[in-house]
Amino acid sequence: MTHVLVTGGAGYIGSHACKALRAAGYIPVAYDNLSTGWADAVKFGPLERGDLTDRARLDRVFETYRPRAILHFAALNLGTGTGFSVREVIDQSAAVTNRPVPVIEGPRRAGDCTRLVSGSTRAEAELDWRPARSTLAQMIGDAWRWHQTGHYHE
Numbered sequence: 001m002t003h004v005l006v007t008g009g010a011g012y013i014g015s016h017a018c019k020a021l022r023a024a025g026y027i028p029v030a031y032d033n034l035s036t037g038w039a040d041a042v043k044f045g046p047l048e049r050g051d052l053t054d055r056a057r058l059d060r061v062f063e064t065y066r067p068r069a070i071l072h073f074a075a076l077n078l079g080t081g082t083g084f085s086v087r088e089v090i091d092q093s094a095a096v097t098n099r100p101v102p103v104i105e106g107p108r109r110a111g112d113c114t115r116l117v118s119g120s121t122r123a124e125a126e127l128d129w130r131p132a133r134s135t136l137a138q139m140i141g142d143a144w145r146w147h148q149t150g151h152y153h154e
């Protein structure tokens with residue numbers, strides 16, 4: 001069977017990508033240094049523990065599995081440090097697209113959080129990266145303009 005290398009395969013997005021790859025008939029090889037990931041989350045193929053900066057280790061992994069493709073999820077989870085409510089996202093989406101957004105309102109469920117915030121302080125400290133174009137209007141506006149190009153369906 002064909003191997004696909006998944007960097008960050010022990011993380012949140014990477015482990016789900018591994019599950020989808022396995023269902024699609026590939027063997028996902030998770031390459032992860034486990035800095036924020038979990039060995040237990042690697043269930044659909046082998047775990048190769050290593051760091052992205054370790055070229056020799058990567059060479060050995062390439063040599064062993066000869067992966068057909070690489071999916072890269074070993075990255076910082078970036079955010080703007082500002083949380084938005086679902087209501088704010090709905091209202092801004094309607095405003096940017098000039099279309100009503102169909103909504104079914106229901107009571108809050110147990111465990112629903114009131115605000116979910118991704119920070120970017122680590123990226124600022126390590127990479128000198130700062131979020132730009134991070135207002136809701138900018139983010140939704142950029143996505144909306146891109147969707148209108150038609151590339152999404154290509």
Ligand SMILES: NC(=O)c1ccc[n+]([C@@H]2O[C@H](COP(=O)([O-])OP(=O)(O)OC[C@H]3O[C@@H](n4cnc5c(N)ncnc54)[C@H](O)[C@@H]3O)[C@@H](O)[C@H]2O)c1
Nearest residue numbers: 008010011012013033034035036037051052074075077078
């Ligand atoms: N979580 C989300 O909802 C979401 C949504 C869209 C995009 N993303 C993007 O997907 C990427 C992964 O996000 P996530 O939520 O899965 O984060 P995560 O922290 O759960 O996963 C990242 C994985 O990469 C590994 N890793 C980090 N640095 C490494 C290195 N130098 N060498 C090897 N492995 C390393 C970590 O151990 C971890 O398992 C990020 O770039 C994030 O911005 C996340």
